[in-house]
Amino acid sequence: xILFGTGTSVTGGAAAGAATSLSGxxxxxxxxxxxxxxxxxxxxxxxxxxxxxxxxxxxxTSSSLxxxxxxxxxxxxxxxxxxxxxxxxxxPYLPTNYWLxxxxxxxxxxxxxxxxxxxxxxxxxxxxxFGAAWANLATKDVTS
Numbered sequence: 777x778i779l780f781g782t783g784t785s786v787t788g789g790a791a792a793g794a795a796t797s798l799s800g801x802x803x804x805x806x807x808x809x810x811x812x813x814x815x816x817x818x819x820x821x822x823x824x825x826x827x828x829x830x831x832x833x834x835x836x837t838s839s840s841l842x843x844x845x846x847x848x849x850x851x852x853x854x855x856x857x858x859x860x861x862x863x864x865x866x867x868p869y870l871p872t873n874y875w876l877x878x879x880x881x882x883x884x885x886x887x888x889x890x891x892x893x894x895x896x897x898x899x900x901x902x903x904x905x906f907g908a909a910w911a912n913l914a915t916k917d918v919t920s
Contacts, residue, residue: 801884811886815878818891822875825898826851828905829871835912868893871901 797803803811830847837843854872857863867873874894880887 797882797884803884811881815881818878818881818894819875821895821898825901825905826871828902828909832905832909832912835909835916869897871897873897 795803795805795808826847829850830843833846833850834840834843837846851872854870857870858867858872863870874890874897877890877894880891
């Protein structure tokens, strides 16, 4: 509201003080606020999944820069593979596959299919890579 104002829609189809969803339906400020919070939560979960990969890489090296660059290279590789037809077999398992599903919160009705798949995929990355990081860190001598 602060950034975009509270005026009426330019198209005239929305009610006063409402915003138009991607599906063309008017959303009230309450609905828009709730959907914005849901989309922020979804993006946070996606970042936690990527953070788990970075944490695991940090347990493999003593260089923090190496872990950060390794995580960044995984992010870039995943984004590039997203666009290649030859990678269609692995596309559903790439960490960036459902990252843009947050936009589905702004449709009416909300498209839950890709959101649910994205949350499940990120939960898998969190479990696997946090578990691997914990297992790897448990074998290290961290007192020195």
